[in-house]
Amino acid sequence: MNLEDIFLASTHGKEPKQLYQPIEYVIMQPGKRVRPRLVQLSAELFDGDPTCALYIGAAFEMLHNFTLIHDDIMDKAPIRRGKETVYKKWNSNIAILSGDALANMALQQILNADMECEARFKVIDIFIKTSLEVCEGQQYDLNFETSDHVTIEEYLKMIRLKTAVMLAGCLKAGAILSGASAEDQETIYKFGIDLGIAFQLKDDLLDLYADHEVFGKKKGMDIQDNKKTYLYLQALEDASPEQHKELKTLFASDSGNFNEKLSRVMAIYESLRIKEKIEAVADGYIENALSTLEAINLPSSKKENLKEMTLQLCKRTK
Amino acid sequence: MNLEDIFLASTHGKEPKQLYQPIEYVIMQPGKRVRPRLVQLSAELFDGDPTCALYIGAAFEMLHNFTLIHDDIMDKAPIRRGKETVYKKWNSNIAILSGDALANMALQQILNADMECEARFKVIDIFIKTSLEVCEGQQYDLNFETSDHVTIEEYLKMIRLKTAVMLAGCLKAGAILSGASAEDQETIYKFGIDLGIAFQLKDDLLDLYADHEVFGKKKGMDIQDNKKTYLYLQALEDASPEQHKELKTLFASDSGNFNEKLSRVMAIYESLRIKEKIEAVADGYIENALSTLEAINLPSSKKENLKEMTLQLCKRTK
Numbered sequence: 364m365n366l367e368d369i370f371l372a373s374t375h376g377k378e379p380k381q382l383y384q385p386i387e388y389v390i391m392q393p394g395k396r397v398r399p400r401l402v403q404l405s406a407e408l409f410d411g412d413p414t415c416a417l418y419i420g421a422a423f424e425m426l427h428n429f430t431l432i433h434d435d436i437m438d439k440a441p442i443r444r445g446k447e448t449v450y451k452k453w454n455s456n457i458a459i460l461s462g463d464a465l466a467n468m469a470l471q472q473i474l475n476a477d478m479e480c481e482a483r484f485k486v487i488d489i490f491i492k493t494s495l496e497v498c499e500g501q502q503y504d505l506n507f508e509t510s511d512h513v514t515i516e517e518y519l520k521m522i523r524l525k526t527a528v529m530l531a532g533c534l535k536a537g538a539i540l541s542g543a544s545a546e547d548q549e550t551i552y553k554f555g556i557d558l559g560i561a562f563q564l565k566d567d568l569l570d571l572y573a574d575h576e577v578f579g580k581k582k583g584m585d586i587q588d589n590k591k592t593y594l595y596l597q598a599l600e601d602a603s604p605e606q607h608k609e610l611k612t613l614f615a616s617d618s619g620n621f622n623e624k625l626s627r628v629m630a631i632y633e634s635l636r637i638k639e640k641i642e643a644v645a646d647g648y649i650e651n652a653l654s655t656l657e658a659i660n661l662p663s664s665k666k667e668n669l670k671e672m673t674l675q676l677c678k679r680t681k
Numbered sequence: 682m683n684l685e686d687i688f689l690a691s692t693h694g695k696e697p698k699q700l701y702q703p704i705e706y707v708i709m710q711p712g713k714r715v716r717p718r719l720v721q722l723s724a725e726l727f728d729g730d731p732t733c734a735l736y737i738g739a740a741f742e743m744l745h746n747f748t749l750i751h752d753d754i755m756d757k758a759p760i761r762r763g764k765e766t767v768y769k770k771w772n773s774n775i776a777i778l779s780g781d782a783l784a785n786m787a788l789q790q791i792l793n794a795d796m797e798c799e800a801r802f803k804v805i806d807i808f809i810k811t812s813l814e815v816c817e818g819q820q821y822d823l824n825f826e827t828s829d830h831v832t833i834e835e836y837l838k839m840i841r842l843k844t845a846v847m848l849a850g851c852l853k854a855g856a857i858l859s860g861a862s863a864e865d866q867e868t869i870y871k872f873g874i875d876l877g878i879a880f881q882l883k884d885d886l887l888d889l890y891a892d893h894e895v896f897g898k899k900k901g902m903d904i905q906d907n908k909k910t911y912l913y914l915q916a917l918e919d920a921s922p923e924q925h926k927e928l929k930t931l932f933a934s935d936s937g938n939f940n941e942k943l944s945r946v947m948a949i950y951e952s953l954r955i956k957e958k959i960e961a962v963a964d965g966y967i968e969n970a971l972s973t974l975e976a977i978n979l980p981s982s983k984k985e986n987l988k989e990m991t992l993q994l995c996k997r998t999k
Binding site: 471 | 697777780802805806809812813819824
């Protein structure tokens with residue numbers, strides 16, 4: 364039994380096929396499966412049941428994919444993981460509805476997992492809290508598109524909600540299903556928040572500095588969408604008055620030549636060493652995460668896999 | 682404590698306001714509150730805790746409103762309950778996201794209710810099953826828009842999923858929270874399915890034959906959207922070859938003069954006595970529902986409120 368078996372069991376051959384085929388298309392795409400791996404690693408750390416962790420991991424992976432399906436409608440994103448998005452391949456109605464269905468199918472996996480009633484209740488609680496916070500994060504992200512005054516602090520709050528809480532939620536759920544103490548649940552959650560913020564900063568960097576064949580998205584989509592990422596906000600802070608004015612102008616335009624816009628923005632970022640600065644910020648979060656992990660009173664050897672995963676996510680190319 | 686207190690506690694003053702204001706706008710609109718009333722009546726029948734029933738009722742009402750927010754995007758519906766829809770008043774991104782958030786807030790109400798762990802698990806189970814089936818029903822409904830061969834049987838399956846399972850789910854949840862037997866849970870669910878189908882047939886009739894000031898929707902929206910309702914499908918079955926051809930032509934057109942289309946369709950329905958026929962079908966479901974209710978081994982006096990509600994829903998004008 365693996366993740367894909369669980370996914371197929373809940374989609375394959377189901378009717379109406381117009382609803383279930385887009386779901387299968389999305390969740391069966393090869394992905395990093397970061398969220399299930401985090402549930403599994405947390406359950407390993409706290410000696411939880413691996414089969415139970417597999418179902419909870421499936422739930423979070425489905426939740427994550429549900430958010431991608433809906434986000435892609437809102438962002439009008441044509442490509443994800445190198446393939447057409449549901450919204451583009453089918454249409455936005457199908458994408459709304461299959462996303463809605465997938466969110467429910469995610470919860471069903473928590474009901475399918477074999478666990479004590481109270482632990483299940485707590486997993487559902489963190490799952491729903493996470494899911495609601497991700498909506499809040501996405502709303503802040505949408506707000507930022509039309510806002511002229513986004514601070515770095517606001518940006519960090521947004522990515523904490525949109526990205527970090529889900530990684531943290533996976534780790535906490537892994538701890539809950541393993542019967543870890545309330546204190547350990549909170550510690551691993553805190554670890555996940557820092558990891559998640561670093562993960563998102565890395566994602567922001569990859570938008571510009573990845574091998575885009577490997578990354579699976581078009582280069583500079585954040586710039587095309589005028590997303591106020593940490594890169595942009597840091598650049599605004601460090602820019603000369605001329606650069607500041609140019610950045611503002613570039614990020615206010617909707618049309619024009621995209622390649623020209625991209626190369627102008629990248630030139631400013633390079634002159635300000637934005638890549639190096641954001642990498643340093645991300646490294647700071649990773650260090651925090653790792654020292655939080657140290658605080659858990661378990662042998663260091665048990666934490667190796669989680670540490671390795673943390674560093675992998677930091678050095679990833681896609 | 683009433684429903685509105687629960688709603689406001691989960692929306693009022695919450696940030697980001699762009700997310701929570703549309704939710705508050707929708708759930709605070711005066712409505713029939715059919716679903717909470719069904720949970721309450723079922724809990725009364727089986728001697729359940731009214732406060733617990735209130736939370737579970739709030740959960741279903743929020744779920745219902747979530748489906749309306751998303752359906753209105755898909756149907757491009759400008760007006761609901763006499764007011765602008767979220768999609769129209771704000772935009773479709775806000776409607777997608779606030780709908781997603783509302784679905785999670787609904788589940789949180791089930792976690793807020795004071796109940797035994799196993800009963801809560803069963804309520805969540807029926808709640809999620811219901812929610813997924815509603816998605817399936819909506820997908821069938823969308824499929825029918827472009828399908829040329831919808832049978833009455835397929836239509837009934839669609840409204841069972843889209844409408845009836847939620848009413849039935851409310852009743853079953855009321856039975857679960859009251860500790861009713863598994864048999865009684867299934868009986869009240871079956872009662873709810875028949876009630877729900879009758880309720881939807883009544884809704885189809887109201888689209889044409891309501892006082893539309895009271896009903897709160899524009900007259901003939903189903904006809905404008907070329908919805909294959911029971912009225913249309915029955916008319917096709919009973920039509921003369923000329924009427925059959927005209928109906929097919931009228932329901933294939935997207936543009937043209939709406940008032941002319943509406944009056945042509947209504948003339949055909951009148952000549953075929955469609956209103957009376959569908960009323961008779963709905964009455965049949967109500968009779969079935971009431972005789973199912975009889976089968977529950979409780980004094981007849983305890984069932985009076987549920988019977989009265991059933992008849993109210995049948996004779997409603999909005």
